[in-house]
Amino acid sequence: MSTVPSGCGRLEGELVELALGTLSGTQRATVLAHVQGCARCREEVERLSSVADAVLATAPEAEPPPGFELRLFERMGLSRPRHRWAPRRRAARVTLALGVVAGALGAGLGAGLSAASGGPAALAAPIAADLTAQHSIRGEVYLAAGSPGWLFMSVQGVGVTGLVTCKVRSTDGKTATVGNFWIQGGAGSWAYELPVPAAQVRSAWIASGGVVLASAKLNG
């Protein structure tokens, strides 16, 4: 690397402005060129940035105007009201499970599957099992065969709010992660692509922080 044209001392003020993002284009390019080749100045800029971030975090809070949230959620495209999973007869739930899979396909998540199989209507009958914890039913798991296969899971009453990991174990004893899902108030439902063929899944479970919350035996 070539020697820097300006000494570090002459750049002190510019380093501050670089950290604050207030340099104009040309100045910024000049100072950046120096900083990229100078560890001392780079560190200085990082420290000044940290201070600026901390100052910004002292901003006062204020109550947004009425309707702020609703307008925002609408712009974010969030569905509302959020309907909770209501237990029904199994047949109805299988239909719903496939409906969710179809929805996911419609959203472009499984283009390969819909092209190969002529759409979700051509999916094989799903494999279903109860999801249990301590011998109580906590929801259901459905597997839909296909390439890829799909997993649908609904959970309630597992007593956590947060991200949980869903995993499956296949006939060869290997474990694979299906995905990370959100549970609110102990309940949630999802559909995701299976990382292994549906027919090979022997069990599925959700865990949080290494603790298994509920599990299901399948194909057995």
Added chain:
Amino acid sequence: MTELSDEALLAGMAIGDETAAIAFVRRYQRRVYGLALSIVGERRAAEDVAQDALLRVWRHAQVFDPRRGAAAVWVLAITRNLAIDAIRVRRPTPLDPASFLSLGSASDEGVPDEAAETIDRAPEIREALATLPPEQRRAVMLAVVHGLTAADVSERESIPLGTAKTRIRTGLQRLRRALEAQVRFP
């Protein structure tokens, strides 16, 4: 189970989880709106900025990198930048930063518990800010919060450019020393 961290909520948002998005908005809307309001100084414009900022967080949650800093820093920086853009369009001179400098707790209702962790350095910074000479504090706030260049600060405060630069730099360096005495920087 304990409340999810900001970072976990952002991870949820990155995979399109609406529940995570709702929780994140509810946790941050008062801070985002408060920052926007203290920069743009007008409720209608502050709402636009706050909405745009939270919308941006939702759409770009997957680019958030927790190794590069706290979620709060990221969200507030997005808000600040949008607010600065808004006032550049709307008016040449920003609001007086005095509102931002009121050193007490900003809201009567206080900070929700789940947000407390992410801003736990705010009291230390407020304390450190309070020890700065007023002209240094003003210069720092104008530069950091309102995005003014040293030249802008010099014009606004009717001081030479060199003085403006010195005030900003010295103010930041003092804050840094005050913070480093309290918590070591990573």
